[in-house]
Amino acid sequence: MAASPLGRARVRIEAWGEGDLSLLQKCVGDPAMMEHLGGPESPEKIAERQARYARPGSRQFKIVDDATGEGVGWVGYWERDWRGEQVYEIGWSVLPAFQGRGVAGSATLQAIAKARSEGKRRYLHAYPSVDNAPSNALCSKLGFELDRPHDFEYPEGSTMRCNDWRFDLFATA
Secondary structure, three states, X not given: OEEOOOOOOEEEEEEOOHHHHHHHHHHHOOOOOOHHHOOOXXXXXXXXXXXXXXXXXXXXXXXXXXXXXXXXXXXXXXXXXXXXXXEEEEEEEEOHHHOOOOHHHHHHHHHHHHHHHHOOOOEEEEOOEOOOHHHHHHHHHHOOEEEEEEEEEOOOOOEEXXXXXXEEOOOOO
């Protein structure tokens, strides 16, 4: 259980599981939740994502409200090549009823701690849309350093302008 330094949330992260499909549908199948990510995913795409997330060691986590045990979102990180270097990329999603309470901050800090404990990659990046003010503000509050905007193809066939935020996992915690 962790209280967020950014708010009053008391949440924990748990490995994503087989029974978490309905939470994933709420996170990536809802137009409002996917406003900055090209719109909601199809049921087929969500099923594929669920299968990947539920694999042991996927580094994808359900965000759980300590008071109720309810799943309130998702946070996760994965490996990617960025500008010729192997890094981690991190992402998160918090259901609307739990936004503005420090949930994303607390859960993301817990995921950062897990990435740091692996000792494999120096940098962790977040790439929120330049138009996603809450996610960009969270990156700043958590100590990510802003590089500059980049264009990404996401979803497939669409171009998205995103900020590149970098977190040094080897820096003193």
